[in-house]
Amino acid sequence: MILYVxxxxxxxxxxxxxxxxxxxxxxxxxxxxxxxxxLGGNATAASVQAKKAELGMDRPVIVQYFDWLSHAVRGEFGTSYGTSESVGTAVWNHFTVTLSLVVVALSISVVISVVLGVLAASRGGAVDRLSQGASLFGYLVPNLLIVIGLVYVFAVKLDWLPATGYTPLGESPGRWLASITIPVIGLAVGGIANLSAQIRGTMIGELRKDYVRTLRTRGISTRSIVLRHALRNAAGPALTVLSFEFIAMLGGALIIENVFALPGIGSYSFNSALQGDVPVIMGLSVFGVLFVVGINLVVDVVLGWLNPKARLQ
Known part of the structure; x- marks a missing residue:
């Protein structure tokens, strides 16, 4: 396992x-x-060259990159051109907003998907039709359309939830929950559609295998077979889909943050790209890749623990 990691x-x-x-x-x-x-649209060629020299952009590109890399490995990503704020601190502060949306949405998706998928596979009938209907709804209806409908009902008509804005968790847990409720629902719908369909299909395949029939002949209860044996064996493919869904939710959050004026990575990335803020863009790129790679690494390790054959691939 250590060599695998x-x-x-x-x-x-x-x-x-x-x-x-x-x-x-x-x-x-x-x-x-x-x-x-x-510098502005009226900048002269001389002022442009002077600014490039000030920022170190007049050196060979490969020299600039390795200079940036030597600082990055020490956790020094520079300062923003626009705000003079530390890039590492700024990226983390904005990322926590995005992460709060994604973690809550993914947690809801996992709980509902496991319940729907397991019940649909083990009981069939109306529960199975409900599970397939939920998956079809999530596939066909765009998330943005769903959140617009929720805003119209709960923010405009009923005035139960804010239409835009964000309240930090430390400032007011209640207002924080209200500010992320609609965005989280919009993210969770697609996750439920993908995860519940995956869990349902994998569980149906597991429950049809010979070892399940053998366990039943030994008098082991259906509940124990489903939860202790079939669900564990079905966890591998579900975890793979879960990692993809986590990354997809990060991408979806970037759009939803701009719609709801949330101070997450989405709006921060968009504004930084418009301003050509090189240190911020590099910090966001590396941080995003590290996070995605970390998620995939954790999933690979868990899959290797669940299925030792995966470590040999």
């Missing part, structure tokens, strides 16, 4: 290095435009 870590580090290098090289092709944006 070390191998995954090495692969992940190579991926992070490649993404950071490619991102920096792509940004370097627009350094003149970025500096012009910082």
């Amino acid at each position: 070390l191998r995954r870590l090495a692969t992940s580090l190579v991926l992070v290095l490649l993404v950071s290098m490619i991102t920096y090289l792509l940004l370097s092709t627009s350094f003149n435009d970025i500096v012009t944006t910082l």
Whole structure:
């Protein structure tokens, strides 16, 4: 298991290095435009060159990248061009907002999906039709349309929830929950559709296997077979889908944050890209890749523990 984890870590580090290098090289092709944006549309060629020298952009690109990398490995991602704020601190502060949405939405999706998927596979009938109907609804109806409908009903008509804005958890737990309720529901609908369908299909396949029939002939209860045996064996494929869904929710949150004026990574990334804020863009890129790689690494380790054969692949 230790060698398996070390191998995954090495692969992940190579991926992070490649993404950071490619991102920096792509940004370097627009350094003149970025500096012009910082100085304003009336900037002269001389002032642009002076600003590039001030920011260190007049050096060879590969030298600039390794200079940035040498600081990044020490946790120093520089300061924002626009706000002079530490990039690491700013990215983390905005990311916690996004993470609060995604974690709550994913938790709701997992609980509802496991219940629907297991009941649909083990009981069938009306519960199975309900599960398939929920999945079909989540697939067909866009999340943005769902949140617009929820805003109209609960924010505009009933005035139960705020239409926009965000309240930090430490300031007021109640207002924090109210501010993320509609965005979380919008994110969770798609997650429930994907996860419940995966769990239902995998559980149906497990319950049809020979070992389940053998357990039944030994007098073991259906509840024990479903929860202790079939669900554990079905966890592997479900975990893979769960990791994909987590990453997909991060992408969905970027859009929803702009719709609801939430101070998360989405709005921060959009504004930083418009301003050509190179340190922030690099910090966001590396942080995003590290987070996605970390999630995949955790899932790989759990899958390796559930299924030792996976460690040999």
